[in-house]
Amino acid sequence: MSKLSKVNFKIIAPAAVVGVAVVYFGLSSYAGGQAEKKLGDYLYENRLDSYVSWKSVSSSPFGGTVTIKGLTVESKEFIPVELSVDKLTIKNFKDDREHTRADLSFTKIQPVDPESSFARSYNDEIFGSLLHASGQTEVEPYDLSVGWDYRKDKRSLSTQLDVDLPNLLAGQVNFTLEGVRDIKSVFLLSQIHPALNVLPGVSGDLLGLNHLALRELQRDIENITVESLNFTFKDQGYLKRANLLEQRYNVIPSKVAGNTDKERKKLFEEQYKNAYDGCVSEFDAVYKNVKRACKAVIGTWYSQESGLQVSIKPSSKVRIGDFERLLSDRRESRRFIERLNLDVKTY
Secondary structure, eight states: OOOGGGOOGGGGHHHHHHHHHHHOSOGGGOOGGGHHHHHHHHHHHTTOTTTEEOSEEEEOTTSSEEEEEEEEEEEOSSSOEEEEEEEEEEEEEEESSSEEEEEEEEEEEEESSTTSHHHHHIIIIISHHHHHHTTOSSOOOEEEEEEEEEETTTTEEEEEEEEEETTTEEEEEEEEEEOOSOGGGGGGGGGTOGGGTTSOOOOTTTTTOOHHHHHHHHHHHHTOEEEEEEEEEEESSHHHHHHHHHHHHHOOOSOSSSOHHHHHHHHHHHHHHHHHHHHHHHHTTTOTTHHHHHHHHHHHHTTSSSEEEEEEOOSSOOBGGGGGGGGSOHHHHHHHHHHHTOEEEEO
């Protein structure tokens, strides 16, 4: 049964992309009671007014914070969407030629109609791997936060993504990069190297890039410098239930008589120990804190730990293209990991 390998923040991307696409308009011109009018004008001008509705829009006195309550996004075109958001809060918005930033917080994202065909597809195709592995049929309303600060003049980008899926998991990823010529490149980071798969991303097709433009952008990505990266994962019941199901249906007791549940638990604990020992043996030569890292990763996988944290803070310049060194021999991999200042520990 595949569990954590299927946990990828890309599953959250459809909801995030829809929300960002709808609200990414001229918020810098907001002031007091003009917030709702500006929202309506933007949607009309971009032919989105028939897809989006809301109950109320309010703005702080100086327009620094905009709150949209009862937001609904419904569309039958392209990718069908029928989502509602209890509250969307937008802070620190700025959009000029050299500096783009925003902090978006979505509260209680869920299908408009839980019995609709969209809701069934939403649960099966977007969250299906999480739900089925842990014996659930639908995802509860969840919260999502997205933030970014891009300085085109300095080619620097800081961004973060937080998600809280009740009774499933909670996670956060944030990173700071230098040398970012085009902000589109950040959406393709996850495609450059398997080690970056924890990052959210979209395909080049969704960004409207042709093959030539995509190759040029990927070359730029390889020269981006990593200043820091942090990733956290906390189990909120998903792995615990998945592992209980694993024990019950996939762990076969060697004894026919006796306490089979106790025997299954013992065999599962042996699986954990073997996996932990295998992790230590495989990475001992390349990472000095391998025991702590394996305890965090393997322990989380087998529900012996509640979660894990991964952080990178390079001691010297590290480019995205340098991550290919992880595929080199053990000596070069070890030197690269030391340069990364990689730290993996329990949550």
